[in-house]
Amino acid sequence: MFRLRPERLDCSALAQGLGGDPRVGGCVTFAGVVRNHNNGRAVERLEYEAYEVLAVAEGRRIVEEALEKFDVLCVECEHRVGLLEIGETAVWVGAAAAHRRAAFEACQYVIDELKVRVPIWKKEYYTDGGAEWVLCAHCSAAGPHSHPEHVHSA
């Protein structure tokens, strides 16, 4: 399941929810956290904005794909919207499987696809007073399945 949340993500409750199936032997979780710098600029806070209907639909598609591609029992993902302070969790992904490898792979698949496919945007507010919407035009132009192996946040 994929959800957007305007309030803080409860990572421990999310992680607990993953292990309910007695067949589970491994849980992998990823938390993307707001850091205080990006591309050499000091960041004070972030704002996430979503095209809600399509973001939820695409997020759910990605989770469904992970469930089909990997031998996992449960996949969950939540993403924040609104204003976030440094240290807050912006995105959380969890995967549970009988064996660890599938759980690692499913978790990585969901965060990688989310970053290039789900219509969510991030505005960085800098300590010097400026603010900018973060653009990775390179990824977008390349399309969701041919993006280069580079990382621009988290």
Add this chain to the structure above:
Amino acid sequence: MKKTVLEIEVRYFAGMRERAGRDSEVVETAAGTPAELYAELRARHGFALEQAHLRVAVNDAFAKWETPLSPGDSVVYIPPVAGG
């Protein structure tokens, strides 16, 4: 031959919302596709991004740039995403 004029709802997000100065607008247009409509809106609002850097959604689903538009369609241009 005179082109049909359609009423299309366009919604804006993130940097495009700020550039357009509004969340949404209803436009009367002779544009037959999201691509033609983007060219019109880009000229009107001065959007910096070229079409090649965007995706487009029609009625809340990803769509092709050459999809024919119908009266009352809702169109969203999707700038490069930055979730996570």
